Amino acid sequence: MDQHQIGELLRARGHRVTAPRRAVWTALRESPDHRTVEELTAAARRHEPGVNLASVYRTLALFQELGIAREARLADEDAGRWEVAHPDDHFHVVCEHCGAVDHHAGELVERVRTHLGGEHGFDARTIELTVTGRCADCSDSMTDSMTDSIANGSHDH
Numbered sequence: 001m002d003q004h005q006i007g008e009l010l011r012a013r014g015h016r017v018t019a020p021r022r023a024v025w026t027a028l029r030e031s032p033d034h035r036t037v038e039e040l041t042a043a044a045r046r047h048e049p050g051v052n053l054a055s056v057y058r059t060l061a062l063f064q065e066l067g068i069a070r071e072a073r074l075a076d077e078d079a080g081r082w083e084v085a086h087p088d089d090h091f092h093v094v095c096e097h098c099g100a101v102d103h104h105a106g107e108l109v110e111r112v113r114t115h116l117g118g119e120h121g122f123d124a125r126t127i128e129l130t131v132t133g134r135c136a137d138c139s140d141s142m143t144d145s146m147t148d149s150i151a152n153g154s155h156d157h
Contacts, residue, residue: 001029001068001084013066023048024059028069034081034092034101072128091129097138104131 001009006025007017015021027043028035035043037056044051060082063069071080072092081101091109093102109127116122 001025006068009066009068015062019048020044020051020055021059021062023051024056025063028060028063028082028084031083034072034083036079036081038079040082072130091127091131093135094130094132095135095138096132097134100135100137102135 003022003025006022010017010021023044024040026047027040031040031043037053037060040060041051041053041056044056060069060071064071064085068085069082070085071082073080086103091104091106093104094100109129112127112129113124116124
């Protein structure tokens with residue numbers, strides 16, 4: 001969704017199109033990964049220097065209400081991380097070593113929704129699924145480190 005479309009959406013839902021809202025949308029859209037509010041504020045200030053933390057919080061809450069942004073609680077982090085909204089069938093895969101976050105699309109989320117509805121009569125409206133572990137790069141580097149350690153004779157018995 002570009003700046004023109006975000007403006008149309010805001011006006012259609014009775015909201016003003018402001019420079020801070022546009023800057024927050026640009027920061028969110030340009031972000032290569034999931035950002036905290038503080039990180040988004042810094043990025044938005046590059047587009048609109050007058051943006052403050054409170055307006056970013058309010059804007060993100062509005063964007064979430066409009067269904068164009070999502071807050072995710074990834075792993076054990078206290079701070080929520082924000083991203084452009086995506087379908088529920090994408091879930092987060094978080095590396096507990098380097099912090100990398102990736103999306104995985106598949107049938108798993110829909111299977112959970114179907115199971116909850118059919119087996120438990122539960123109407124799941126939103127499913128936030130986060131899987132933690134080690135990404136391929138960190139797994140490879142850990143294996144390399146262990147191999148080097150064993151080759152050098154510095155492993156524990």
